[in-house]
Every structure is written in C-alpha cells, then in structure tokens.
Amino acid sequence: MKKQIIVSGATGNLGKVVVGKLTGLGYDLHINVRNSAKAGDFDPAFVSTYEADLTDADQAEKFVSNAISKAGRIHAGVFLAGGFAPGKLEETTVQEIERMINMNFFTAFNLIKPLKAHFELNGGGQIILVGARPALVPAQGAASFAYTLSKSLLFQMADMINAEGKKTNVSASIVVPSIIDTPDNREAMPDADFNKWISPEDMAEGIAFILSETGSKMRETVLKLYHKA
Ligand SMILES: NC(=O)c1ccc[n+]([C@@H]2O[C@H](COP(=O)([O-])OP(=O)(O)OC[C@H]3O[C@@H](n4cnc5c(N)ncnc54)[C@H](OP(=O)(O)O)[C@@H]3O)[C@@H](O)[C@H]2O)c1
Numbered sequence: 001m002k003k004q005i006i007v008s009g010a011t012g013n014l015g016k017v018v019v020g021k022l023t024g025l026g027y028d029l030h031i032n033v034r035n036s037a038k039a040g041d042f043d044p045a046f047v048s049t050y051e052a053d054l055t056d057a058d059q060a061e062k063f064v065s066n067a068i069s070k071a072g073r074i075h076a077g078v079f080l081a082g083g084f085a086p087g088k089l090e091e092t093t094v095q096e097i098e099r100m101i102n103m104n105f106f107t108a109f110n111l112i113k114p115l116k117a118h119f120e121l122n123g124g125g126q127i128i129l130v131g132a133r134p135a136l137v138p139a140q141g142a143a144s145f146a147y148t149l150s151k152s153l154l155f156q157m158a159d160m161i162n163a164e165g166k167k168t169n170v171s172a173s174i175v176v177p178s179i180i181d182t183p184d185n186r187e188a189m190p191d192a193d194f195n196k197w198i199s200p201e202d203m204a205e206g207i208a209f210i211l212s213e214t215g216s217k218m219r220e221t222v223l224k225l226y227h228k229a
Contacts, residue, residue, distance in 0.1 A: 082151075
C-alpha cells in the first residue's frame with residue numbers, strides 16, 4: 001500500500017520542496033490550503049487539497065477526517081505550518097505570545113489530536129514536526145521570545161506523544177533547522193553567508209529519511225540540521 005501522508009505548510013518555502021521530494025518517492029499527499037487559489041500549484045494525481053485554517057480546531061479536524069475518508073488509512077503527518085516573529089521579552093505582549101502559539105503550536109496540535117486517535121486505532125503512525133534551534137539553545141532565544149516559547153511547546157508535546165506512543169506505535173520526530181535557505185531569509189539577511197544555511201532540499205531529505213523503512217524505526221528523534229550556521 002502506498003504511504004498516505006498529511007502535510008501542513010505545503011504552500012510555504014519549505015513545504016513546496018518537501019511536497020516535491022515526497023511525491024517523487026511515490027507517496028500520496030493530503031495538504032491543506034488557506035487560499036483555494038493555491039491548490040492549483042499542486043498535481044492532483046499525487047496531492048489532494050483541502051481548505052483549512054489550522055488555528056481553527058474544527059477546520060483542522062474536518063481536514064483530517066476528510067483526508068482519512070479519502071485515503072482510508074493515513075500513515076504519517078508532516079506538520080510544517082508555522083511562522084517567525086522577532087521580539088525580546090520586554091517588548092512582547094500577551095497577544096503576541098498567543099499569536100505565535102496559535103501559529104506554531106495549535107496548527108500542529110489541532111491536526112495531531114484527531115490523527116493520533118486514527119493512528120491508535122490502526123496500528124500506529126508517524127508525526128514529524130519542525131522545531132527551531134533557539135528552543136533547544138535558550139541563549140539564542142532572547143531576540144525572539146514568543147516564537148521560541150511557541151516552538152518549545154512542540155518539543156514537550158513530542159516527548160509526551162513518544163512516552164505514550166511506546167504502547168501504540170505512535171512516534172513523534174522533530175526536525176530542527178538552523179536557518180533555512182529561503183528567498184524570504186535571503187531578503188531579510190542579505191549580508192549573511194547563505195552557504196552556511198541549510199537548504200530546503202536537505203530538510204526534505206531528512207524528513208524523507210524519517211519516513212523511510214529504517215527511519216520509521218527511529219524513536220524520540222530530534223534531527224538537528226544546522227549545517228554551518
Ligand atoms: N525559515 C527558517 O529559517 C526556519 C527556521 C526554523 C524553523 N522554521 C520552521 O519551518 C517551517 C516552514 O518554514 P518556511 O520558511 O517554509 O515558512 P513559510 O514559507 O512562511 O511557510 C509557512 C507555511 O505555514 C502555513 N501556515 C501558517 N499559518 C497557518 C495556518 N493558520 N493555517 C494553515 N497553514 C498555515 C502557510 O500557509 P499560507 O501559504 O496559507 O500562508 C505556509 O504554508 C515553519 O514551521 C517555521 O517556523 C523555519
């Protein structure tokens with residue numbers, strides 16, 4: 001049976017490359033879009049699209065249940081949706097913390113909640129999340145307080161899923177980039193040495209390995225793709 005995978009953030013800089021890599025490997029993908037016009041960027045032979053804003057728990061739940069109805073069985077979720085915001089603690093408002101947690105934590109949690117139940121009823125499954133280095137190296141987090149806090153929740157959630165998932169064959173892995181070499185980052189940091197950054201292709205390769213036969217046997221995986229940055 002072809003592996004059926006739900007992907008969030010597929011329309012983003014990393015997401016587009018991950019979609020290319022995973023469809024190239026023969027996986028069937030189920031992705032959400034927030035703007036239906038973006039569905040046209042994907043080949044419907046390999047990618048099924050569903051409209052959902054993932055900060056909305058009902059829309060996320062509907063996305064997962066529609067994908068399950070179409071696929072019959074989902075084997076993995078690759079959750080890339082998220083976003084960055086700078087700002088030190090002194091400058092951070094409660095609203096900004098809520099915005100970052102919505103964007104980086106709830107977009108994943110709202111998918112994991114229904115998908116974990118599906119995995120547990122069907123012999124297991126894999127969850128892959130994208131963390132951020134400052135969540136592991138607090139000294140780097142001062143300049144992006146709310147963002148770092150929101151990403152740190154993903155590590156805690158993955159640990160809890162892995163502890164419980166030992167019995168149910170549900171695993172959560174986190175891929176941690178330094179700086180991804182995207183057009184947005186090049187524009188924001190024009191004087192940086194882009195060769196030190198991690199490419200979206202390398203990120204996609206890492207994700208593909210986690211989904212592979214061998215990779216799916218790894219547990220409590222935190223894959224640090226820092227390259228030279
Ligand atoms: N770029 C980096 O250097 C870097 C470093 C560390 C971690 N990361 C993480 O890597 C992931 C991908 O980064 P990227 O550079 O590819 O970002 P990106 O180009 O900004 O893409 C973000 C993606 O998330 C989706 N998204 C955001 N909010 C959403 C919501 N409420 N509901 C549904 N989808 C939503 C966006 O959808 P739309 O197309 O609808 O906007 C888009 O597909 C993110 O989680 C990011 O935090 C990136």
